[in-house]
Amino acid sequence: MDAVETAARNAKDASYRLQSLTQAVRNEALQEIAAALQDHADDIVKANQADVKEAEKAGLSKVLVKRLRYDHAKIKESVDSLFSLVKQEDPIGKIVSRTELDSGLVLERVTCPIGVIGVIFEARPEALVQISSLCLKSGNAVMLKGGSEAHRTNEALAKVIVHAVTDLDERFASAVQLLSTREEINQLLAMDQFVDLIIPRGSNQLVRFIKEHTKIPVLGHADGICHTYVDESADLDMAMSVCFDAKVQYPAVCNAMETLLVHENVALTFIPAMAERFQQAGVELRGDEGACTMAEMKEASEEDWSTEYNDLVLSIKIVSNLEEAVQHINRYGSHHSDAIVATDERAAQRFMDEVDSSSVMWNCSTRFADGFRYGLGAEVGISTNKTHARGPVGLEGLTIYKYRLRGSGHIVSDYVGESAKQFTHRKLL
């Protein structure tokens, strides 16, 4: 048995023990982690400085080095979010429904942890703290694999967290484990016997690689190809403001707009003005044939419609009606977040019904698709899956449910045959 398999098996055993921890113990664990991060801040920062130094020596880009940095200010942010997580409602043990099946035979559906979560993340050491604390809050064991450029920081953080929680309660033993080598990613992805869910936090390439190489459910999304459709009924001033925000406010993120769709009846009014505003902000435009005649821009290729630029680049297409807009989005989009700007309520309703995306917006920016903005508290990730959890995912995405049935000697044979007892199926909750 190799090291990863042993780790995974231990994580599974830990996950069974975690099932019995009360909310109080799980919250105490988060507080212990917060205290330990503060106590060991100097060691952590020192480890991080060594990582940063090596990264700079290796010629990593300034952006990557910046993301790698984990200083006293960042530690304080981690501590603050731990305290805010403590205050969040317990996701575990919620009774979702209760049904009396028959007199004295009562069925409950109750939320419980999923089990073992595998997390693969790149750079940003704070992700290690955030995701382990989310897993512990929800009673899950977690196996972590961070980027090699942050290995000293990750090791220091994992050590602090593991000590803090196992000192509090030995049932946390093996509940948080850090894998160290790159080869271990593939081994982790093969552990479908022990690992119940994989959460990738990183580039589209990472997510795509993971989805291709595992049978374990993966919570997340690769592409974020988001659209805004400006309907013929749109308030064009509003459309201008919403589209500008969706593209320019933070172009590097998954919920930024990549393609603008404009109804042909308003294209000639809207596109030239919108193009001017985008170009003043440094946005490179790529249009279909019609759009190119209305403003100065490059011609878009077929590939543009399915490209996530993550940058100040935008493709623009003129559509002849709402239906064409919906079809384009369902075909080329990534089912992430798509918006309509319209005053016609029926058009908006139809758009929101027929666009098959995890978030559909009316008269607002796609940039709102985010766990914090949606009021979910901490965000596990944004999912474009069609099962389990979809859209911005909070703690709830780390839970599942079990059924509890309490009887007093009830047997099925009493409910079968000629003189069968009848179920009452009385909804109690």
Place this chain on the structure above:
Amino acid sequence: MDAVETAARNAKDASYRLQSLTQAVRNEALQEIAAALQDHADDIVKANQADVKEAEKAGLSKVLVKRLRYDHAKIKESVDSLFSLVKQEDPIGKIVSRTELDSGLVLERVTCPIGVIGVIFEARPEALVQISSLCLKSGNAVMLKGGSEAHRTNEALAKVIVHAVTDLDERFASAVQLLSTREEINQLLAMDQFVDLIIPRGSNQLVRFIKEHTKIPVLGHADGICHTYVDESADLDMAMSVCFDAKVQYPAVCNAMETLLVHENVALTFIPAMAERFQQAGVELRGDEGACTMAEMKEASEEDWSTEYNDLVLSIKIVSNLEEAVQHINRYGSHHSDAIVATDERAAQRFMDEVDSSSVMWNCSTRFADGFRYGLGAEVGISTNKTHARGPVGLEGLTIYKYRLRGSGHIVSDYVGESAKQFTHRKLL
């Protein structure tokens, strides 16, 4: 592009159109199917008789031939369940939560269809009717592959269903499709681009094969290795009755007991009497060393603990405490349905918390784990997954949710920076 890919692509397009169908239209479709089944009953029965004749000629077992039979009585059963499905609450369009993010910016989470469901089933032609109607009720497109021994019946049924729904509304075109050859199963399993969920209905072997060969989420379970643990605090008369029901009432099903665990303090009283009752009912017993000294039985091998007999065979093990029982179940069980018989409420609570199964029972038979008995209406299947849907799964397992955000020109840049607006995050529902 091969035939299955074309079919899957068409099913995906259909699934987008189905998103806009009202509850009334979806229910009408079920009624049209019921009417068409009655109108074409003679053709269907004739096709089935040809299948049955061929199966008998090919020497299929009596049990299999019986399952294959689909006569006028069975058609009436299908029609009745269609009418009962019409009456069930609409699983689609339910607003699960509503939050005001800020004045005029309201977020809703609303249930919606998953998209395209692939169903692979063996024998029992009524499964075709049942599963297509569940998919249509929940607004999903469905691709069906039945067993070759029932191909005439399945083709007749699919034809009737397709005509009935497309005559009603052309948006149902390609929403129900039947695949015909065995090779097409593998092609279907590779269609993760178009197919969102696979539901296998058949043997453990079939389910295991499917889980091994697809990246599409699979709803279901392979093994059903269910346990009953008789605690030292148990009412032993109750334990006798519950265990007998769990093993004998219908041994061929997934929620029947396969292993009996007995606390050592009651073993000497309980096992001899229980063994006698089981043996009178023709149950073959296989015990651990201790159990073998208490009653006449074969010695169990290590393999027995992880075997689903699906038959009148039972393994028996003596445990020294609750913890050992829980560990045995989590290790050897299939996380399906497991019961404790106990008068000690704390022991029962601990068992139900720590046993990691989709259904945990106290003082009642594991045989209750079933969609109908749980009051879910129609059952899609029983899932031992740790994500999406778990335990007996009703219509809800064929749904997911999307977020709808309605604003009046709201943009994210107003909520960022020094004079950032604050979110209200006011829970409206």
